[in-house]
Amino acid sequence: MTTVFTNYYDSHVHSVNSSDAVDSVEAICAHAIRIGLKGIAFTDHCDIDAGDERCERVRRGIVSDVIEARDLYGNDLRVSAGIELGEAHHNPGLARRISGDASVDFVIGSLHRMRGEEDFYHIDYENTDIDALMRRYYEELYELVENGCFDVVGHINYQPRYMSERAKRSLDLPRYYSDLFEILKSVARQGKGIEINTSGLWRNQGDTIPSSDVLKLFFKAGGEIVTIGSDSHNLRSVGLEIFSAMEKLKLTGLSRFAFFSGRVPEIIDIE
Numbered sequence: 001m002t003t004v005f006t007n008y009y010d011s012h013v014h015s016v017n018s019s020d021a022v023d024s025v026e027a028i029c030a031h032a033i034r035i036g037l038k039g040i041a042f043t044d045h046c047d048i049d050a051g052d053e054r055c056e057r058v059r060r061g062i063v064s065d066v067i068e069a070r071d072l073y074g075n076d077l078r079v080s081a082g083i084e085l086g087e088a089h090h091n092p093g094l095a096r097r098i099s100g101d102a103s104v105d106f107v108i109g110s111l112h113r114m115r116g117e118e119d120f121y122h123i124d125y126e127n128t129d130i131d132a133l134m135r136r137y138y139e140e141l142y143e144l145v146e147n148g149c150f151d152v153v154g155h156i157n158y159q160p161r162y163m164s165e166r167a168k169r170s171l172d173l174p175r176y177y178s179d180l181f182e183i184l185k186s187v188a189r190q191g192k193g194i195e196i197n198t199s200g201l202w203r204n205q206g207d208t209i210p211s212s213d214v215l216k217l218f219f220k221a222g223g224e225i226v227t228i229g230s231d232s233h234n235l236r237s238v239g240l241e242i243f244s245a246m247e248k249l250k251l252t253g254l255s256r257f258a259f260f261s262g263r264v265p266e267i268i269d270i271e
C-alpha cells in the first residue's frame, strides 16, 4: 500500500472559488494529506461565456489560494493552480489570455454548453433530437480542441448520462466514434491529453468518464497524456476512485499518468 500511495494524485478538484463548492483550498489540502495524496490540482470553473471580469477573478482567486496553501503544506503536498476552462472556442482571445497567464499550472478544457443552448444539465431531453445534439456536441468539441487552449480535455462524453436518463432510452455511443476519433487525433497531434474523470465511479454511474473504449481510441489516435481527477467539489470526494481509474488505465495498456505543474506534464508510473 505504501508504494501505491506514492502515486496518489488528484488532478481535478474545485475549491471555494467555484459557485457550488463549500470547502477552502486550505481545508482540502489538509484533508488531502490526511488521506495520503501526494499531489492535487485545483481547477476552478472558468466558463468563458461568463466574461472577462469573472474569468479573471477565478484565475486570480485560485492562484493566490494555491500560493498560500503551498506556504502551509508545500513540504507534504504538491499543489497546482489550475482552471477548468469552459467553452474556450466561444471567445478565443479571452481564452488565450486566461489560459496563457504564467501563474496557471494546468488547464482542463471542457464543453458544458453549446452555442445558443443551456448547460447540458438543464436541457429537456424528452423533447430534443438527441442524435442532432450529439453531432453538434462533437462539432463543438472539435472546435474547442482545435482552439488549443487546454492541457487535457475534461470528461469527454459526460452528458449522455443525462440524455439517456431523461429521454428514457439508451444511447448508442459507438455510432459517434468516427467523429470522436477526429477529435482525439487533433488532441494527440498537439501533444495534449485527456482526463479520466472518476466521478462516474463515485456517483455510481458504473464507469469512468470517458469509458475505457474511448481511452483505447485515444491511444489508437496516438495520444499518450492522461490525467486522473475526481471532479470533487468538497473535501469528502477528494481523491475518490483514483486507484480504480489507475487500474482501468493499466488494463487499456497505459501504465502511467500525468500531473501538471507550470503547464508541463510530469509522467508518473503506476506501480
Ligand SMILES: [Zn+2]
Binding pocket: 084, 110, 112, 154, 155
Ligand atoms: Zn466540467
